Amino acid sequence: MHAILFDIGNVLVKYDHARTLTATAACFGVTPAALSNVFGSISHPFGLGKLRPDQVCDLLNRQFGASVTLEQFTTAFCSGLARDDGALTYADALQVDGELFVGAISNTNATHVAWLDAHVPELNHFELVIMSNEVALLKPDPEIFELALELLAIPASQVLYIDDMSENVASARSLGMESFVHLDWAVTRVQIEAWQQSWRSIPPSA
Structure with missing residues (x-):
């Protein structure tokens, strides 16, 4: 076999990473560069399963003073997938x-x-x-x-x-x-x- x-x-x-970054940044009301700087420290534990999606959304909300819902985050974060x-x-x-x-x-x-x-x-x-x-x-x-x-x-x-x-x-x-x-x-x-x-x-x- x-x-x-x-x-x-x-x-x-x-997978269009730039589209994902742009859509997610817009969701939180920040620039793609600002999101990229913050997400760099989140992506590794997220990829290892050490952070849940709701925890990631909460972390980004606190960082950017936003009130994005998990549903909104999910839609934006998956926008680059097809x-x-x-x-x-x-x-x-x-x-x-x-x-x-x-x-x-x-x-x-x-x-x-x-x-x-x-x-x-x-x-x-x-x-x-x-x-x-x-x-x-x-x-x-x-x-x-x-x-x-x-x-x-x-x-x-x-x-x-x-x-x-x-x-x-x-x-x-x-x-x-x-x-x-x-x-x-x-x-x-x-x-x-x-x-x-x-x-x-x-x-x-x-």
């Missing part, structure tokens, strides 16, 4: 033949996970989905990839990992996974198909 693991943001799902139907359909179809597990590993947070749960049902079809806030691990920490290998019970050499961040790709490679940086789906599909062909062409052991 082999496995292919995808990052989610800007691989399977479109489905990539082509990517999701392609990834979902990869596991049809029974020779390949498909999974995902994402640096994310509870607010974005709720959006994914509501808008990306394809993730329910995957063999494995690891959200950073649910396991208290963030890429590029090798432990998050080690956890994936343990849960899949597949050797690293039989796993392909795809991410849009080079440091995450390097971490996966350090454990023996095949891995490459996603830039464009036209290229990524060719790379995936070449990887599949590489192990499908190996004859079974006698």
